[in-house]
Amino acid sequence: MTQTAAVASERPSPETAGDNARAWLDANLPQTLREDILQEREPSIAELSEWESKLHKAGIIGATWPKQYGGGDLGLRAHLDISREIGRTPMPESVNSIGKELAGPIILAVGNERQKAEYLPAILEMRNIWCQGFSEPNAGSDLAGLRTRAEKTGDGWVINGQKIWTSGASKSSHCLLLARTGSVEDRHRGLVLFAVDTSLPGVDIREIKSIDGARHFCEVFFNDVVVPEADMLGSPDQGWAAATRVLSIERATNRMHRAWRFENQLQHLVSACAENPATRRLVEHDYARPLAEVAVNIELLKGHVETLVGSLIDGNEIGPRGSLPKMFWSEAHQDFSKLALEIVSRFPPDMSDPLRAVKRRMEDIYIKARAETIYAGTTEIQLGIIAKRILKLNWER
Amino acid sequence: MTTEYDLSPEDFADTAKAVVNACAEADTTATRIALLADAGLTGILASDSSGGMGLPVDFAVPVLHAAGAGMLAAPLLETMLLAQAFSGTRDDLATAIAIGHTKVTIAWNGELDGSAGTVDRAPLAEDCDAVLVFRRDGSAILVTLGESAEVLADDTLDLERPEARVVITAAEGPVLSAETVTELQRTAQILRSALILGAAEDSLERACEYAQDRRQFGKTLVSYQAIQHHLARQCLAVETIRNSIARSLSPHCEMPVDAARATFIGATGLGANTAETAIQIFGGMGYTWDVPLHRHLRFVRTLAAQGKAAELLDNVAQQLLSAENNKKELQRAS
Numbered sequence: 001m002t003q004t005a006a007v008a009s010e011r012p013s014p015e016t017a018g019d020n021a022r023a024w025l026d027a028n029l030p031q032t033l034r035e036d037i038l039q040e041r042e043p044s045i046a047e048l049s050e051w052e053s054k055l056h057k058a059g060i061i062g063a064t065w066p067k068q069y070g071g072g073d074l075g076l077r078a079h080l081d082i083s084r085e086i087g088r089t090p091m092p093e094s095v096n097s098i099g100k101e102l103a104g105p106i107i108l109a110v111g112n113e114r115q116k117a118e119y120l121p122a123i124l125e126m127r128n129i130w131c132q133g134f135s136e137p138n139a140g141s142d143l144a145g146l147r148t149r150a151e152k153t154g155d156g157w158v159i160n161g162q163k164i165w166t167s168g169a170s171k172s173s174h175c176l177l178l179a180r181t182g183s184v185e186d187r188h189r190g191l192v193l194f195a196v197d198t199s200l201p202g203v204d205i206r207e208i209k210s211i212d213g214a215r216h217f218c219e220v221f222f223n224d225v226v227v228p229e230a231d232m233l234g235s236p237d238q239g240w241a242a243a244t245r246v247l248s249i250e251r252a253t254n255r256m257h258r259a260w261r262f263e264n265q266l267q268h269l270v271s272a273c274a275e276n277p278a279t280r281r282l283v284e285h286d287y288a289r290p291l292a293e294v295a296v297n298i299e300l301l302k303g304h305v306e307t308l309v310g311s312l313i314d315g316n317e318i319g320p321r322g323s324l325p326k327m328f329w330s331e332a333h334q335d336f337s338k339l340a341l342e343i344v345s346r347f348p349p350d351m352s353d354p355l356r357a358v359k360r361r362m363e364d365i366y367i368k369a370r371a372e373t374i375y376a377g378t379t380e381i382q383l384g385i386i387a388k389r390i391l392k393l394n395w396e397r
Numbered sequence: 398m399t400t401e402y403d404l405s406p407e408d409f410a411d412t413a414k415a416v417v418n419a420c421a422e423a424d425t426t427a428t429r430i431a432l433l434a435d436a437g438l439t440g441i442l443a444s445d446s447s448g449g450m451g452l453p454v455d456f457a458v459p460v461l462h463a464a465g466a467g468m469l470a471a472p473l474l475e476t477m478l479l480a481q482a483f484s485g486t487r488d489d490l491a492t493a494i495a496i497g498h499t500k501v502t503i504a505w506n507g508e509l510d511g512s513a514g515t516v517d518r519a520p521l522a523e524d525c526d527a528v529l530v531f532r533r534d535g536s537a538i539l540v541t542l543g544e545s546a547e548v549l550a551d552d553t554l555d556l557e558r559p560e561a562r563v564v565i566t567a568a569e570g571p572v573l574s575a576e577t578v579t580e581l582q583r584t585a586q587i588l589r590s591a592l593i594l595g596a597a598e599d600s601l602e603r604a605c606e607y608a609q610d611r612r613q614f615g616k617t618l619v620s621y622q623a624i625q626h627h628l629a630r631q632c633l634a635v636e637t638i639r640n641s642i643a644r645s646l647s648p649h650c651e652m653p654v655d656a657a658r659a660t661f662i663g664a665t666g667l668g669a670n671t672a673e674t675a676i677q678i679f680g681g682m683g684y685t686w687d688v689p690l691h692r693h694l695r696f697v698r699t700l701a702a703q704g705k706a707a708e709l710l711d712n713v714a715q716q717l718l719s720a721e722n723n724k725k726e727l728q729r730a731s
Contacts, residue, residue: 077649084651270717284718292714299659303641310647324636386629390636393628394609395620 014074017063018081024058025089036090036268038357045171048095049126060086061100062124065108069120080256080309087260090268095168099123099130101254103176106193110234110242119174119195131172133163133196133220143178144188144240148222150179156229157194159202159222165375169205169218172198177222181236191240193233200225212367254376256309259301262333265365266294269340272358278348279355290339297332304328320389327382330372337362337369402452410459412436417467426524429471430497439473440495442481442584447491449480454584455646458591465595468692470557472502472521474588479503479529479539482581487571490539501539503529504563505703509538512568518703522548522561530568535575540568555699556692583654586661587645589700593668594638596693601631603690604675607682624678631674634667655716662709665701672697 033043033051043051055061056070064079065071072078094100104123107115122128139146148161159179169175175196182190198205202225207215234242270291273279283291304325308318340362347355373379387393416436420429433439441457443449450456457477464473476494479501483491493499502525507516510533519528522542531537540546545567553559573581605628608619618624641660650656672694676683683690701707 266717274718274720288714288718289710291717292710295713295717296659296662296710299656300637300641300663303644303656303660304637306647306649307640307643310643310649321636324633324640327633328637380626383626383629386632387625391605391628391632393605393619393625395617395625 014078017059017072017074017078018085021058021060021082021085022088024060025085025091028054028058029089029091033092034090035092035361036264036357038353038360043092045095045129048092049129051092052094052096053126056124056126061094065104065120065124069108069116070124071120076309076313080306083256084260087257087262088264090264093255095171096123096126096129097255098132098168098172098176099128099174102132103130103174103195106176106242107195107233109245110193110238114230115195115233128173129168129171130174130176131166131169131198131218131220133166133169133175133177135165136162137164144191146178146180146191148177148179150181150192150194150227152181153226157192157227157232159194159196159225159227161222163220163222164208166205166218166220167216167375169198169220170207170215174198175203175220176233177227178240188240190237192236193238193242194227195231195233196222196225196227197231200227202226211370212364256305258329258333259298259305262301262329262336263295263298265340265361266291266298266336269343269358269362272354273343276348276352276355279351282346283343287339287343294332294336294339297328297335301325301329301332320385323377323382323385323390326376327379327386330369330379333372334369337366341366402456404452404456406455406459409438409441409456410463413438413460413463414467417463417469420469420471421467426471426521427497427500429469430476430500433471433473433476434495434497439476439497440480442477443491443495444481444484444488447480447484447488447495449484449491449495451484453646454587457588458642458646461588461591462595462598465592465597465693465696466599467595468557468689468696470521472500472525472558474585474592475503475520475529476501477588478581478585481584482573482577483539483571486573486577490571499527500525501527501529504531505705507531508533509565509568513566515562515564517551517560517562519548519561519563520555520558520699520703522563523550523559527570528563529573530563530565531578535578537573537578537581538568539570539573540565541570545569553699554695556695558696558699560699560703583657586657586704587642589704590638590642590645590660590664593664593697593700594635594642596697597631597635597638597664597668597671600672600675600690600693601628601635603688604628604631604678607679618678627674627678631671634671638664638667658709658713661704662706662713665697665704665706668697669694669701 031037052061059072060082062070063072063074063082064076067073100123104120107119134143136146136148148163150157150159161179175198177194177196179192179194180190181192202223204221204223205218208217208219209215210217270283273283308321308325312318344359344362347359416432416438419432423429423432437450438460440449441452441460444451461474480491480495494501502519502522504516504519506518508531516530522528525542527539527541529537529539542548546563546565549562549564551560551562608624608628609617611618641663644650645653645656645660672690675690679688679690682688
């Protein structure tokens with residue numbers, strides 16, 4: 001398949017957003033970015049950025065953001081329709097998901113007009129790539145315990161501290177930084193959000209090699225980094241409130257496509273196996289029911305995603321209920337990854353390229369899936385949120 | 398939720414709960430059906446011309462949720478389905494069912510090939526006037542219980558709605574077309590899931606209450622993180638069933654038939670697990686007859702069998718592995 005269709009000249013309407021996205025993705029996803037065929041090399045950041053920029057121009061990314069900042073002004077329903085098609089397409093995950101799904105929504109919520117005009121179009125056009133400076137060595141899931149300090153000076157803030165597990169920091173132009181103005185004992189009070197240019201003096205980024213062999217994770221040191229007052233997002237004390245509000249929505253809507261990407265991975269495994277008599281027999285005889293259970297779990301996951309989106313559209317607060325799809329997806333996907341690994345481990349030695357491609361993809365998914373029950377709040381944190389804030393269990397009495 | 402109707406599905410929740418509570422005090426299935434019919438709950442899905450309300454399935458969900466939570470000992474699911482299924486073709490019969498004059502059930506297992514045979518998994522058949530029996534050609538027939546259709550008590554897990562076997566020597570009665578039966582079975586998947594949701598939610602609520610009251614080693618059970626996490630997982634299970642039902646009934650659902658099937662299959666596993674976990678949290682008390690958690694567990698497992706959850710899972714596998722399905726995927730990949 002070649003890139004036949006030009007970039008869409010008109011943005012999609014709410015009714016046709018999903019269909020338009022489907023047609024555009026089918027016509028424009030380069031072979032070199034497909035995750036369901038054997039690739040000789042990993043795509044570069046430049047290639048991925050170019051691809052994502054095209055997605056924006058086609059109206060596939062930024063659908064819900066206001067038009068004045070480069071968005072499509074569409075509603076969540078259209079966003080869901082588009083996300084389904086993104087998920088069904090075996091394309092790479094965004095290299096700027098923090099920008100698009102965390103920094104952008106926070107800036108929209110608490111940023112001033114200048115910040116919105118400067119940062120939001122740059123995120124969508126892939127001129128700026130963002131990372132998230134929340135977690136610290138002693139404040140991972142417990143963000144209220146973070147120690148990075150922001151001290152007010154005459155014309156801005158001086159930042160000192162260390163962040164860790166900062167995905168993609170070494171390739172980012174900006175960091176969404178959460179720091180505190182008071183003492184650690186203040187917990188949730190006195191937390192401030194900043195948009196920090198990562199090229200500022202005193203920002204030291206070091207890559208950490210993760211179990212998948214990538215150098216995506218980073219630790220970021222802030223040594224007397226002077227951040228202009230103009231790059232503070234919202235007022236002091238608004239930081240934590242904004243972060244938690246956005247995080248709860250993020251857990252429900254972030255990577256909304258993942259149920260359909262999960263389905264694409266299952267379909268890829270099954271359809272590749274069907275092409276070879278030995279592997280077809282393998283899945284039909286030994287794995288039909290476990291694979292059917294995966295398919296059922298995917299439908300149940302769609303239930304979480306679609307119902308929460310419906311609830312948001314109806315104007316309801318999501319709050320702790322954002323933990324439900326995150327938790328269900330991460331565990332169901334890990335279960336699938338184990339099953340898929342077992343299946344591909346039984347492929348014949350003379351396997352064809354399509355089988356080799358699915359084997360490589362499933363092995364990669366298995367290793368990467370270890371992170372899914374850790375990032376964006378570990379499973380244990382999610383269980384705590386559900387116990388305390390949804391069930392409202394009282395263990396003090 | 399706003400609808401084109403004057404009422405919303407939620408409006409039925411409180412009424413249903415009150416009527417189910419009243420049914421718990423009633424002595425017979427006939428009395429319980431009468432109470433349900435008087436409140437209009439048996440005819441929610443039946444058309445106006447059959448004395449029903451002609452409402453969509455969404456409106457029956459809170460009613461069956463209440464029935465599942467309250468361990469209702471009546472064939473409410475079957476009554477609702479049959480009052481709806483005979484609407485339009487046999488309004489007189491649909492009316493008699495909706496107002497509780499004709500008490501009906503469905504033999505969920507077995508098919509008649511001809512006019513004689515044995516079917517089973519008919520809840521509360523001993524207390525009913527007629528039973529719907531599925532036929533090999535996909536249609537179904539409502540057989541009057543009596544000399545030509547003998548009800549035999551069967552081994553049964555479910556204590557509230559004991560299942561019976563029915564031996565039929567001459568099947569005669571009103572018939573439902575294959576299309577109507579297919580629709581009935583699909584609706585049953587959603588409504589069974591609602592029954593399971595009620596049972597699972599009640600199990601979870603009982604377990605939460607017990608864990609917050611019961612003290613061991615000087616602390617409440619819920620002080621232990623292991624117990625908190627057990628309960629949180631069951632909360633996720635309950636919400637998964639609830640959200641999947643909602644999705645299956647949403648006008649935005651892309652494939653409602655597949656969604657309803659997955660909802661029911663998922664609900665059987667998640668619902669049973671919630672009742673099992675609640676028993677575990679109650680410890681020794683959970684294993685006693687008087688703590689009703691085993692009743693929920695028995696009910697959910699029985700609903701799984703009546704709805705053929707295991708066979709449906711095989712159908713999902715067949716669909717997933719079908720040549721047509723894989724061809725579509727390969728075409729997209731090329």
